[in-house]
Amino acid sequence: MLEELFRGLLQCIWAFLGSLCFGIVFNIRGKNLFYSAFGGFVAWVAYLLCGIVVPEEIVQYFVASVVISIYSESMAVYRKTPVTVFIVLGMVPLVPGGSIFYTMQHLIMGEYQLSYKVGVYTFAIAGAIAMGILIASFLVQLFKFSITNINQKKHKKEEKDNGKAL
C-alpha cells in the first residue's frame, strides 16, 4: 500500500517535471509557468484518485480531463491569462502515448487482431478526453453566463428601486 502510494506520487512528480519543461519549450514565463505545470500534476493526481474509486482507464481519463479543464478555466480567471496557457500543459500527461505505440507495434508485428483491439481502445480514450474538455468547458460557460445574468438582474433591480425612490 505504502509502496504503491510512493510510486503514484513519484509518477505525479515526473508528470509535473515534464509539464514544466514543456512550459519552457512553449515559452511560458514567470509565475504562470509554475501554475500551468502544476496542472499536469493535478491531472495525474485526479487520474490516480479516480482509479481508486472506479478502476477503469476510460473513466479515469474522462474525469482527469474534466478536472484539468475546470482547473485551467479557474486559473485563467485568477491569473487573467488565456486558458490555452494552462490547458495545454495540463493535457500533456493525459496523452495516451502508450496505447498509441502498442497499437502500432502490434500492427507491425502482424498481430492485426490485437492491434485492432488496442487501437479501438485508444480511440475510446481520446474520445473520453475530448468529451471531458467539451463538458467541462460547457459547464464553465454556463457558470459564467449565470453569474453575469444574475449580476445584470441585480443591477436592473437596483436601478428600478432607485427610480422609484426618485
Next chain:
Amino acid sequence: MKLEEVLDTAILVGYNLLRNGAEIYRVEQSIVYICTAYGMQEIEAFAIPSSIVVTISDGRLSMTKSKRVLTRDTDLDKVDKLTDLSRKICRELPDYDTFKKLLQEILNGPIYGKALTYFAHAMIGLSFTLFFGGNYWDGLVGGMIGFSIALLTGFMKRLRANLFFNNILCGFFSAFISNILAIKTGLFHADKIIIGTIMLLVPGLALANSMRDFISSDTMTGLSRLVEALFVAMGIAIGVAFAMKFV
C-alpha cells in the same frame, strides 16, 4: 485614428495572436473588440489558422484587409501579453504610433535561451520515460534521445524541411536508437523509451486547441487542426514503424 489605421491595428494584433498559437475565437474577438472600441460599425472578422480577413466600416466608407499566416509556432507568453495589449487598447485608445511601439515591445519580448531549451527537451524525454514506467537507466537514454531530437529538429528547421518529414525522421531516430540499445545490452526497455521520447513530437497543443475550436463552433478551424494533428501522428508512426522493421 483613421479607418485604415484602425484596420491595421486590429489585424496586426490578430495576426500576432494567431501566429503564436492562440485560439481562433480569441483572435476574432480581439479584432472585433478593438474595432468596436474605436467606434467602427459593421465589423466582420474571419480567421482560419492560415489567414485572417477583416472588413470594417465607419458608416461612410468600408475597407477590407486580409493577411496570410504562413509560419506558426507556439509562444504562449506572447499570446498572454497580446491579450493584455488588446484589453489596454480598448481601455486607453492609444494612437497608431503608440500602438506600434507597444506591439514592437511585445514582439521583442524575452524568450528562453537555446541552452535552456535543449536542456528542457532532454528533461522532457527523461521525465516521460520515467512517467510511463521505465527505470532510471531508461530515463537516462530517454533524456539523451530528447536532446538529440531537439538538435535534429533545429537542424531540419534550418534546412526548411517540412514538418511531416521531420516527424518521420525524429520517430525513426528515437525508435532506432532505443531498439538497438535494448537488443545489444539487454539493460533497457525499448518501448518505454520510445513512448517517453515521442511525447516531444505528439501534437498535444493542436489536439486540445481543435477540441476547443469545436466547442466555440469554429468547425472549419477545428477540422483543419485535427487533420494537422493526425498528420503529425501519422508521421511519427511511419518513422517508428520503419525503425522497428529495420532492427
